[in-house]
Amino acid sequence: MSAPQVLLRPMGPGDHDRVLVWRNLPEVARWMYSDHAITPEEHARWFTGALADARRRYWIIEADAQPVGLANLYDLATEHGRAAWAYYLADPSTRGQGIGAFVEYWVIEHVFGELGLNKLWCEVLIGNEPVWRLHEGFGFQREALLREHVLKEGALTDVVGLGLLARDWAKARAASRARLAARGFDLPV
Structure with a gap:
C-alpha cells in the first residue's frame, strides 16, 4: 500500500470556516488547552490574528488533495533561534497512516x-x-514536566515539554527519513 500524498500549504482566508469546525471537534479539542466551544466571534479574532502575526505560521495539512488538519509554528523567535509548534489531524480516517509523522518531519x-x-x-x-x-x-x-498546568474537564492535568535542537536533528534525521521512506512517503531531498 502506498502512502498518501501529503502537502502542507499556507492557511488562508478560505480556510476560516473549516478550521473553526476542526477546532471544535471533540477529538481535536480534547488535546487543546481550551475546554470550551469556540464561538464564531472568538474564532474570527483568533483567525485574523493568526494570519497577521509574524511570530506564527499556519499550514493546512492535505492528504491526497483533501484538507485533513492543521500544523503551526508559534512563538517564532528568530532572535533566540527557536520556535514552538503543534499540529492536529482533524479527519479521524487519516490517523494511523503516517501522516502525522510526515508532518513532523x-x-x-x-x-x-x-x-x-x-x-x-x-x-x-x-x-x-x-x-x-x-x-x-x-x-x-523531554525537557519539562509542567505539573497541574492546564485545567481540562474540571481537573488539573500535567503537560510534557519537549525540545529538539538542530544538532540532535542532525543525528536523528537519517533514521527518521528512512522510517518514512519505508512507509512509502515521497520526501523532498
Whole structure:
C-alpha cells in the first residue's frame, strides 16, 4: 500500500470556516488547552490574528488533495533561534497512516533548514502519549514536566515539554527519513 500524498500549504482566508469546525471537534479539542466551544466571534479574532502575526505560521495539512488538519509554528523567535509548534489531524480516517509523522518531519526540516533555527519545542498534555512518543521518536527530548498546568474537564492535568535542537536533528534525521521512506512517503531531498 502506498502512502498518501501529503502537502502542507499556507492557511488562508478560505480556510476560516473549516478550521473553526476542526477546532471544535471533540477529538481535536480534547488535546487543546481550551475546554470550551469556540464561538464564531472568538474564532474570527483568533483567525485574523493568526494570519497577521509574524511570530506564527499556519499550514493546512492535505492528504491526497483533501484538507485533513492543521500544523503551526508559534512563538517564532528568530532572535533566540527557536520556535514552538503543534499540529492536529482533524479527519479521524487519516490517523494511523503516517501522516502525522510526515508532518513532523516536514516541520522539523522547515525549522532547521529554511528558517535556520536552533530549537523546536512543544507542549503535549500528559495523556496524549502517542503524540509525545512520536516526538521522542524524531529526537525530541523531554525537557519539562509542567505539573497541574492546564485545567481540562474540571481537573488539573500535567503537560510534557519537549525540545529538539538542530544538532540532535542532525543525528536523528537519517533514521527518521528512512522510517518514512519505508512507509512509502515521497520526501523532498
